[in-house]
Amino acid sequence: MGRNKPPPLFFSSRRFAVGSAASAAVLAACGSAPGTTTGGASAPATTGNAIELSHWYHQYGEEGTQQAAIRYAEEYSKIKPNVKVTVEWTPGDYGAKLNAALLTPEGPDVFEFSGPILDLVNAGQVADLTDIYGDARSDFNEIGLQANTVGDRLYGVKMIDDMGLLYYRKSLLEPAGIAPPTTLDELGAAIQALNTGQTKGFFMGNDGGVGVMGDMLLWSSGHEYLKDNKPDFNSDATVAAFKKGQEFLAANSGAILSGAPTDWWDPSAFTQNLTAMQWTGLWAMPGIRDAIGDDFGVMPWPAIGAGEGRPATFWGGWSQYANAKRPNVEAAKEYIKWLWIDNTDIQKDWSLAYGFHVPPRKSAAASAEPLKTGPAAEAVTILNQYGRPLFPNWTGAMGTAWGDAVNNILKNNADPKAELDAAAQKVQAELDKQA
Template structure:
């Protein structure tokens, strides 16, 4: 491989000497890519498409002589592929794109990812510039295993005209949210007061901000915490919002993940919607959305414990523990997740992990000003770095927690449902990761 340009060398040749023999072209398989090839496996995701459309991989190859070979899969297929390939005796994968909230603990427990302490200690990489929540998401047992590349927070979306017509201020608390949903609910006129995810496992991530706002969590001190008074209150409020003020029939929301809930909202059939900030593109597309010019954004409302919405790294890059070119893989991650590249990717509507990008006019010009204000306000809150139970068997834990959400939407005894789910989660935790 030929040497990097001076500018790129400044990004690449930093504190990574601890993981390599230096930043020259040493020729060792751990420090450079044999034949000039680094293998990257990613999801079919807007981040991946933006990297390609910006020509970043070509830029990297021209500067360093290293070709980055990229292979992409649909999300579920990606997990299956990584589970097989990272476990293989002779894996050829160097860099992996993975979902820290969903797969992080499993991958670390299995020994599939290496710690990235050298990156976080690298002054040029500037770990402090990454948002607190996403940094926490990629940290397990006080060790960092990934570099965040895509972030997500829960915010409140609302119809400006409908709130204005009713003389309602934008809800700042969960009590305000319930009161506003009641006043805005006009199902005879075809507009529900509120919409959100109601499908069992899928609803858990967005329910989490309600849970934290009421002072609860999924697990505390290694034990199930979904049968506490705080959790029961959160289940009751989330379920009653959909049951009383959501679309009819109420059971229809039980089939709603975010695409279904979003479709209801953009067709003008709901007044308010709490969900991830990352789905905003579907609301801004005037060919698909009837409410683009009537769209408002606000930080997630506060509960008795304050406003504590989740803020996570929904996607990150990690280095395979069996990477043929581990040091080269770290240098690539340091470069692709640098301030300059995160800014470029954010200009392609990929919500990035760096504070500097969100405080930059160049980094925010593609987003509505009120949306940017809501995100920047959220970043200053006491956000929570997980949006689902922090376990290895995430899928099963979400089904358990989601069963209480379903019971609440159906108007069943929430306390009884929480008690039953608590027993299931307690039993699950005894064997999780073992």
């Protein structure tokens, strides 16, 4: 997850094919820098009823993150001399190690996770953190809170927020008289006009955009994966959106780049003039600015049509949880509150000093200098207005059903209604099991 690395949880049509028991591949998506598991948070000598907390992180690829995590833990131990926080930095398959550890009494006291949490909640594995939010809850976007909400209770606290953006080269659009597109048809017209011999009009992945488009077609139609605990992705509007998506891919196949040296999460195709427009993430913005200066703008995925649906982007990121089966749950909750709710300076440092993300507290994002102006400020607005979150009760089986349907529709040109209806039946069967 370095300067041009994928986000903590990068979204595609198959990203929800990951449940609590099978989350290793997604959880490990950021691990890229070499390293070893490290316990490093020292603290002053303690007396009396000393408390030791273990705090687990996956290995971030962003330089300086491990040292920052250890520094935060040391700061807390200075404030709370009877609490020693030990940071464990986990390279490789963090998801598999975490899943195994949570089945034992020796698991972490505090850990980060990025996936559906219903299984963890039902197993009594994560503590209820609703009470530690207090008045600060109103400073978190309610949409962003959904990923950690089961029933009316909050079980996690966001560390960072991530999102996707459609980047465009201003120097190419403006001379051609092309405004940033607001509908899928306008996007098609723009990429056709921008398509030249060596520079394609648009890049959204080496699969031709199938992975990215599934989620975006759903959300830009104005619908969700679930609504009132029932599938919402097979509505008439979503079926129509997928039909339009098929038409979009067929009509613009010659203007859409595929086979780029790197995939959609890396901006190299955009910065190397292989494409005039690209779907990638906020995390890529510093690298884009380094390469092409201010010659870019950003926008959300456009609405499906004029007066239809809404613009969209994904709302990803990592959250912190307290292990309910460890002996010092209240101490763990107090530590999480200090680190990820009360301490906005640390939240800004973690989000922006080593990579490029949005601090989850609205006040922290608003006061962060790198996010106050230009495309970065626009990105924060896009996230808050159009971001769509992870559903905590979405399971691996549901994700497989959805992903198979999207692949068949967009790659194999299957009938959208038949595919989405079949997927909805499978998802409803899984939801019925949760009742």
